[in-house]
Amino acid sequence: MALSEFELIERYFTGIGTSRDDVILAVGDDTALVAPQTGRHLALSLDTLVAGVHFPVDAPAETVGYKSLAVNLSDLAAMAAEPAWLLLALTLPQADPDWLERFAGGLAALANEAGMALVGGDISRGQALTVTVQVAGYADRPLRRDGARPGDGLYVSGTLGDAALGLQLWQGGQREGSDAHSLIERLHRPSPRIALAQALADLANAAIDVSDGLLADAAHLAERSAVAVVIEPHRLPLSSALRRSASAPQATTLALTGGDDYELCLSLPLDQEGAAKALARQAGVILTRIGRVENGCGVRLISTTGETLTYARHGYNHFPVSSG
Amino acid sequence: MALSEFELIERYFTGIGTSRDDVILAVGDDTALVAPQTGRHLALSLDTLVAGVHFPVDAPAETVGYKSLAVNLSDLAAMAAEPAWLLLALTLPQADPDWLERFAGGLAALANEAGMALVGGDISRGQALTVTVQVAGYADRPLRRDGARPGDGLYVSGTLGDAALGLQLWQGGQREGSDAHSLIERLHRPSPRIALAQALADLANAAIDVSDGLLADAAHLAERSAVAVVIEPHRLPLSSALRRSASAPQATTLALTGGDDYELCLSLPLDQEGAAKALARQAGVILTRIGRVENGCGVRLISTTGETLTYARHGYNHFPVSSG
Numbered sequence: 131m132a133l134s135e136f137e138l139i140e141r142y143f144t145g146i147g148t149s150r151d152d153v154i155l156a157v158g159d160d161t162a163l164v165a166p167q168t169g170r171h172l173a174l175s176l177d178t179l180v181a182g183v184h185f186p187v188d189a190p191a192e193t194v195g196y197k198s199l200a201v202n203l204s205d206l207a208a209m210a211a212e213p214a215w216l217l218l219a220l221t222l223p224q225a226d227p228d229w230l231e232r233f234a235g236g237l238a239a240l241a242n243e244a245g246m247a248l249v250g251g252d253i254s255r256g257q258a259l260t261v262t263v264q265v266a267g268y269a270d271r272p273l274r275r276d277g278a279r280p281g282d283g284l285y286v287s288g289t290l291g292d293a294a295l296g297l298q299l300w301q302g303g304q305r306e307g308s309d310a311h312s313l314i315e316r317l318h319r320p321s322p323r324i325a326l327a328q329a330l331a332d333l334a335n336a337a338i339d340v341s342d343g344l345l346a347d348a349a350h351l352a353e354r355s356a357v358a359v360v361i362e363p364h365r366l367p368l369s370s371a372l373r374r375s376a377s378a379p380q381a382t383t384l385a386l387t388g389g390d391d392y393e394l395c396l397s398l399p400l401d402q403e404g405a406a407k408a409l410a411r412q413a414g415v416i417l418t419r420i421g422r423v424e425n426g427c428g429v430r431l432i433s434t435t436g437e438t439l440t441y442a443r444h445g446y447n448h449f450p451v452s453s454g
Numbered sequence: 455m456a457l458s459e460f461e462l463i464e465r466y467f468t469g470i471g472t473s474r475d476d477v478i479l480a481v482g483d484d485t486a487l488v489a490p491q492t493g494r495h496l497a498l499s500l501d502t503l504v505a506g507v508h509f510p511v512d513a514p515a516e517t518v519g520y521k522s523l524a525v526n527l528s529d530l531a532a533m534a535a536e537p538a539w540l541l542l543a544l545t546l547p548q549a550d551p552d553w554l555e556r557f558a559g560g561l562a563a564l565a566n567e568a569g570m571a572l573v574g575g576d577i578s579r580g581q582a583l584t585v586t587v588q589v590a591g592y593a594d595r596p597l598r599r600d601g602a603r604p605g606d607g608l609y610v611s612g613t614l615g616d617a618a619l620g621l622q623l624w625q626g627g628q629r630e631g632s633d634a635h636s637l638i639e640r641l642h643r644p645s646p647r648i649a650l651a652q653a654l655a656d657l658a659n660a661a662i663d664v665s666d667g668l669l670a671d672a673a674h675l676a677e678r679s680a681v682a683v684v685i686e687p688h689r690l691p692l693s694s695a696l697r698r699s700a701s702a703p704q705a706t707t708l709a710l711t712g713g714d715d716y717e718l719c720l721s722l723p724l725d726q727e728g729a730a731k732a733l734a735r736q737a738g739v740i741l742t743r744i745g746r747v748e749n750g751c752g753v754r755l756i757s758t759t760g761e762t763l764t765y766a767r768h769g770y771n772h773f774p775v776s777s778g
Binding site: 136154155158159160161162163164165166168169171172173174175176177178179180183184205206208209211215217218219221249250251252254255256257258260262264266267269272274275276337338339350354 | 487490496497498500501504508530532579580584590593661662663
């Protein structure tokens with residue numbers, strides 16, 4: 131690298147995000163120093179994105195910067211936490227100033243929007259572009275995974291399956307047209323549901339973000355809460371772009387198993403549904419009931435007539451959406 | 455991978471470190487939850503180690519686990535912080551159960567010794583083995599880089615240059631004999647100077663850890679404090695193993711420019727030297743005065759007779775230790 135790690139951090143990663151009263155010392159010393167607000171709990175998370183694994187190697191630099199923070203904010207959202215600080219570890223094959231500037235721009239845009247400050251960083255050389263972001267936020271009323279109760283309704287925010295189809299379109303070079311554009315945008319720029327989660331923190335019993343696909347993440351919720359989760363695939367919220375771009379069975383399969391949507395899956399008492407939907411509308415997000423929580427274990431899919439649907443767990447492309 | 459990320463985390467990275475009152479929820483939800491002790495500031499840092507860049511590709515798994523935490527603890531030490539929590543992001547070419555178990559063992563050993571709890575983690579697939587650790591600690595009396603004052607003495611803990619020669623020996627396959635063993639051990643298992651830093655927090659004006667080499671790190675201290683740092687190379691503390699294994703000029707070059715020692719470089723008032731050395735002895739670490747802080751800028755080397763020595767900044771192997 132022509133520039134040292136120190137110079138790269140000085141040039142591209144100093145002063146990113148908002149100025150915060152609880153930050154004493156940001157980038158530039160051995161560690162950052164922060165002063166947590168008295169009596170508040172902190173939610174801590176970190177996630178790594180590897181080029182070619184978590185994002186396409188040809189993804190625009192801005193979107194890599196944006197998404198590396200977004201996936202972490204989604205974890206904070208799933209805890210109904212209020213974003214505060216982030217640290218960044220960047221491993222680069224080479225230091226391309228243009229790429230770094232655009233990466234930093236994408237990261238800064240979302241950090242500003244979320245009211246966070248970048249307080250620390252580490253840049254190192256390595257063969258594969260790898261981005262690790264660590265975030266901290268205040269979690270006063272955390273929405274854990276283990277609070278779902280039999281009788282709850284199961285809900286998701288926004289629409290599902292868009293990012294998975296967006297990835298297929300991007301990889302296939304089908305990037306033209308407004309539907310492709312909006313699906314690819316969902317892949318590159320997921321919207322962490324911070325405001326929604328804070329609005330629902332008092333109503334919901336449990337939450338998880340949908341990063342690995344609804345079936346996988348609902349299974350985590352079920353396991354942690356020691357309950358059964360029943361999903362009605364015909365209720366899954368699908369975007370117009372997805373409906374127009376995929377067959378109905380394909381769209382449902384993507385919504386059940388596609389990752390990267392970063393919507394929230396919430397469990398909340400059925401009698402709170404009206405209040406929850408009103409709060410969601412105020413937060414600018416659609417909330418859809420997709421099933422319910424029961425005694426038992428695991429995830430079950432049922433048809434419109436209440437019959438159990440079977441599916442091949444590891445054969446996502448051959449997922450049968452007709453009743454089994 | 456035969457095991458999912460979820461299963462790997464459950465099996466290898468649950469319950470690592472000590473149990474702490476300020477940890478509400480560790481590995482297993484969307485985020486960890488902690489309850490920072492009231493009124494205490496937090497020091498936050500993260501560092502990435504890439505196989506083949508920051509450690510040899512054939513380094514034993516235990517030492518990779520140990521060192522990935524040690525380099526972060528060294529940053530906490532440089533702030534005189536008290537270790538509390540860590541998060542781990544691991545990128546693996548494949549999930550080798552034996553490797554993971556030994557890696558986790560090395561990490562756990564140091565986490566226990568430091569009184570830390572592992573509260574969160576992320577495991578992903580990628581071509582290059584990459585380990586990012588993020589640490590948090592309580593920093594009540596932080597030792598910043600910007601506090602060095604003209605008139606201070608400049609000090610280092612322990613001995614310098616060992617890890618750099620250890621790396622040469624490891625790479626050259628010269629791993630036999632007690633000197634090689636102890637130098638390589640210094641490379642693989644650096645000792646973060648947590649106890650020393652806490653003991654000196656009230657006496658010292660500034661500190662930095664020596665990770666990139668003394669010259670580079672002293673330059674950071676000088677820049678941040680807006681002072682000149684004068685180093686007397688003949689005062690540099692060298693281990694017996696280094697003296698026996700390298701020529702005198704080579705040993706001095708390694709001590710000035712070799713990275714990975716993770717000792718502390720401290721600036722403290724000369725009249726506190728006796729007290730500081732006594733506290734260091736109690737902490738089991740040798741403290742050596744290697745120079746002084748003056749008005750001006752940059753780093754200057756002087757001979758035993760006070761003459762300025764010249765050196766080729768980027769030609770470490772050709773570093774002239776005789777007076778210039």
